[in-house]
Each structure stands twice: as structure tokens, then as C-alpha cells.
Amino acid sequence: LAAYLLTFILAFEVPGLYRRWIIVRLLIVLLAALGWFLTQTGVTLPILLTVGFFVAEMLIACWFCHAEAYAFRPAQNSEATLFYLMIAAGGAAGAFFVGILCPLLFDANYDIALAFFLTAAVAVLATWSSGWQARLLWSATTAGLLALVIMLHIANGHSLLEERNFYGTLRVTQTNAPIALTIRTLTHGTITHGTQWFAPDFRRNPTTYYAPDSGIGVALDVCCGGRPRNIGVIGLGAGTIAAYGRPGDRITFYEINPAVVPIARNLFTYLRDSEAQISIALGDARLSLAAEPPQHYDVLAIDAFSGDAIPMHLLTTQAMDLYKRQLSPDGILAFHISNQFLDLAPEVAALARASGMDARLIATPPNDSRGEFEAQWVLVSASEAILNDPEIFNAALPIPPRHGLYAWTDDRSSLLSILRWKPLPRQR
Numbered sequence: 001l002a003a004y005l006l007t008f009i010l011a012f013e014v015p016g017l018y019r020r021w022i023i024v025r026l027l028i029v030l031l032a033a034l035g036w037f038l039t040q041t042g043v044t045l046p047i048l049l050t051v052g053f054f055v056a057e058m059l060i061a062c063w064f065c066h067a068e069a070y071a072f073r074p075a076q077n078s079e080a081t082l083f084y085l086m087i088a089a090g091g092a093a094g095a096f097f098v099g100i101l102c103p104l105l106f107d108a109n110y111d112i113a114l115a116f117f118l119t120a121a122v123a124v125l126a127t128w129s130s131g132w133q134a135r136l137l138w139s140a141t142t143a144g145l146l147a148l149v150i151m152l153h154i155a156n157g158h159s160l161l162e163e164r165n166f167y168g169t170l171r172v173t174q175t176n177a178p179i180a181l182t183i184r185t186l187t188h189g190t191i192t193h194g195t196q197w198f199a200p201d202f203r204r205n206p207t208t209y210y211a212p213d214s215g216i217g218v219a220l221d222v223c224c225g226g227r228p229r230n231i232g233v234i235g236l237g238a239g240t241i242a243a244y245g246r247p248g249d250r251i252t253f254y255e256i257n258p259a260v261v262p263i264a265r266n267l268f269t270y271l272r273d274s275e276a277q278i279s280i281a282l283g284d285a286r287l288s289l290a291a292e293p294p295q296h297y298d299v300l301a302i303d304a305f306s307g308d309a310i311p312m313h314l315l316t317t318q319a320m321d322l323y324k325r326q327l328s329p330d331g332i333l334a335f336h337i338s339n340q341f342l343d344l345a346p347e348v349a350a351l352a353r354a355s356g357m358d359a360r361l362i363a364t365p366p367n368d369s370r371g372e373f374e375a376q377w378v379l380v381s382a383s384e385a386i387l388n389d390p391e392i393f394n395a396a397l398p399i400p401p402r403h404g405l406y407a408w409t410d411d412r413s414s415l416l417s418i419l420r421w422k423p424l425p426r427q428r
Contacts, residue, residue, distance in 0.1 A: 064123065194237040208372065210375075298328055329382070347417075
């Protein structure tokens with residue numbers, strides 16, 4: 001937003017700084033790099049490079065558009081009102097297109113590719129009078145970006161299901177493998193939210209981040225002995241945690257995205273195959289938990305952080321107070337904190353200390369032969385006996401402190417203190 005607004009100031013307040021011959025060349029290079037970025041699905045780059053690139057792309061593209069708009073300003077003051085009204089209307093139309101129309105028109109996220117395709121098309125018109133070289137260059141660039149949009153659409157067309165709403169793009173893909181037979185994978189944007197192997201020997205096995213030796217697997221194993229368990233899970237995904245359900249268990253999933261529920265029920269079988277009693281509460285988990293009487297959960301899994309963007313309101317001292325109210329006295333909070341760019345373990349530990357609890361980090365390596373990903377979980381409990389259980393104690397790793405870190409609240413939080421400037425290897 002700062003880059004966007006800055007280009008208005010540059011274009012209209014200091015138009016003398018604009019040099020078209022420099023900006024158009026920079027824009028061509030950035031648009032070519034953008035095409036490469038949008039076709040890379042398995043490449044992870046440092047966050048400073050990624051953010052810097054997209055901010056630079058926005059800055060140059062908007063400066064070009066705004067400077068060219070300034071060049072078309074009317075000579076007569078009587079027409080200035082209409083000119084600025086049209087600029088304001090263009091901004092409103094763009095916001096309406098991205099915020100309302102795109103989720104209705106498209107099953108996937110083509111917004112960035114479309115935006116810069118239109119930028120190139122504008123450049124064709126703006127530079128038409130510059131000669132045939134400029135016309136050829138920008139016409140070819142426009143055609144290339146249109147081809148990129150079409151290629152992205154074709155690539156997404158191979159999905160078993162694709163759906164987009166306010167919360168993002170959901171995609172279910174299906175592949176075949178000798179051991180697993182059929183593999184179905186649910187992704188939200190570029191992040192895997194669940195995988196199921198449909199071979200008879202693997203169909204009920206928890207995969208991805210939920211392996212038996214993962215933090216959630218260990219928590220569910222040690223929490224209750226042999227008695228029925230009462231389990232809460234914030235975040236449904238493919239419903240993988242339901243694979244742990246035993247007769248007599250109750251598992252309640254809290255899911256904010258209504259599109260996830262039919263996917264988990266119809267395209268994956270974890271919910272149907274589970275021996276536990278399954279219920280799903282739609283809506284924001286924090287609001288749902290606040291409206292409920294104490295549920296006395298033996299394990300409450302907060303599984304909303306596996307994406308690279310996290311819901312901050314689920315990681316504050318006020319949220320911890322709510323979780324404690326819903327836990328049994330020796331219950332376990334299991335935070336799934338696998339993330340490429342954010343080191344959430346120290347923050348969860350700080351929240352645990354502020355809430356009179358303690359934390360243990362459990363990190364597990366990938367196992368490709370069973371479809372298990374590298375996973376990080378932090379187990380939090382007020383019960384020292386639970387956290388010192390040999391299964392947890394022996395698997396726990398030290399949580400390194402971070403200088404200047406504080407327990408987040410609803411009024412004060414910052415991701416800058418936990419950023420990883422170099423990403424972890426991508427296992428998703």
C-alpha cells in the first residue's frame with residue numbers, strides 16, 4: 001500500500017522524476033521475472049527477496065501507470081474534476097474486481113497474472129506513439145502474460161476439485177503411486193492441508209504433519225491412558241486427526257471455511273472411517289469456543305498455523321485464557337507450528353509462561369515411505385506430570401529463546417520478532 005501511494009505522489013507531485021525509457025525497461029524485466037515466479041511451485045526463496053521483488057514490481061508498475069495517467073491530464077481546469085473522478089472510479093473498480101468479482105468468477109487465484117497482463121496491455125496503448133519497436137515489444141509482452149494466465153488455468157484444470165472463496169483457493173489433486181495406489185492431497189493456496197493414501201494398508205493412517213511420532217500423535221497417546229478421549233481440533237483440513245479416533249472418543253473440529261467441510265467429508269475418508277464420534281463447528285474457532293461452556297478437552301489441537309500466514313488472534317494471552325477454560329486440568333494444548341518463514345516455538349513458549357503453563361517442542365523428520373512430512377508441534381500443559389511423561393520428555397527438543405520476545409496480546413503483537421530470514425526446506 002505504501003508503494004502504491006508513493007507512486008501517486010511521484011507521478012503527480014514530482015512528475016519530472018519520471019523517465020519513461022528507464023521505467024519501461026525495468027517493467028519489462030520485472031514482468032519477465034514475475035512470469036517465472038508464478039510458474040514455480042516447489043521453489044522457496046528468502047522472504048526478503050520475495051517481498052522485495054513484489055514490492056518493486058508494484059512500485060514500478062504503478063509508477064508507470066500513474067505517470068502515464070498524469071500525462072493524459074486535461075489541459076482545461078474545467079475537466080479536472082472528471083479526470084480525478086475517473087481515477088477514483090478506477091480504484092474502486094479495481095477493488096471491486098479483486099475483492100468481489102474474482103472469487104465469484106474464478107476457481108483459482110489468477111489475480112496477479114491478470115493484473116500484470118492488463119498492465120502490459122495499458123503499456124501497449126501508452127507507448128503506441130513511440131514507434132514500431134515499442135509496439136512490438138509490449139504486444140509480445142501482453143501476449144506472453146495472456147499465455148501465462150491460460151497456462152495457469154490449464155495446470156489448475158487437472159485438479160480433482162478446485163474452489164475459491166473469501167478464505168482463498170482450495171484444490172484437491174489425485175495421483176497414483178505403487179504402494180499408496182491412489183493419493184489425494186488438499187492444498188490451500190500452495191500449502192498442503194492433508195493427504196490420504198487409499199491403499200487398504202494405509203487408508204486409515206495419519207499422514208503429512210500428523211504421524212504417530214509427531215507432536216499430536218504423542219499427545220493423543222499419552223493424554224488419557226486407555227479411557228475415551230475428548231479431543232478438540234481448530235482447523236479441519238482433510239480431517240486427518242480423525243484417524244486417531246477410538247471407540248468412545250469424541251472429536252470436535254472447529255473450521256472457519258465452509259468450503260472445507262464437504263471436501264473433508266466427500267473426497268477424503270478420515271471422518272467416515274473414524275471410530276470416534278465426530279462433530280464439526282463452523283465459524284471462527286475463538287468465537288465458537290468463547291460461546292461454549294467448558295468442554296474439558298483432554299487435547300486441544302490448534303492446527304491453524306501450518307500455512308505461511310497465521311491467524312494472530314489465535315496466538316495471544318487472551319486466546320490462551322480461553323483455551324485453558326476449555327481444557328481438563330491435565331489437558332494438553334498441541335500447537336502445530338510448521339512454517340517456512342516464522343519461528344513460532346519461542347512465542348508459544350512465551351504464551352505458555354504467561355499463562356502459568358509449560359511448553360515442549362517436538363520436531364519429527366519426513367518419512368516418504370509413509371507420506372509423512374517434517375513437522376513441528378509445541379505441546380503446552382499446566383501438568384508437569386504430563387509433560388514429563390517419558391514419551392514426551394524423550395522426544396522434546398529445547399526451545400531456543402529469542403531476544404526481545406514478549407507474549408502477544410490482542411492489542412500488541414509483531415511477526416518481525418519471529419521471522420526466519422532464510423526459509424526452511426519445503427516439505428509441503
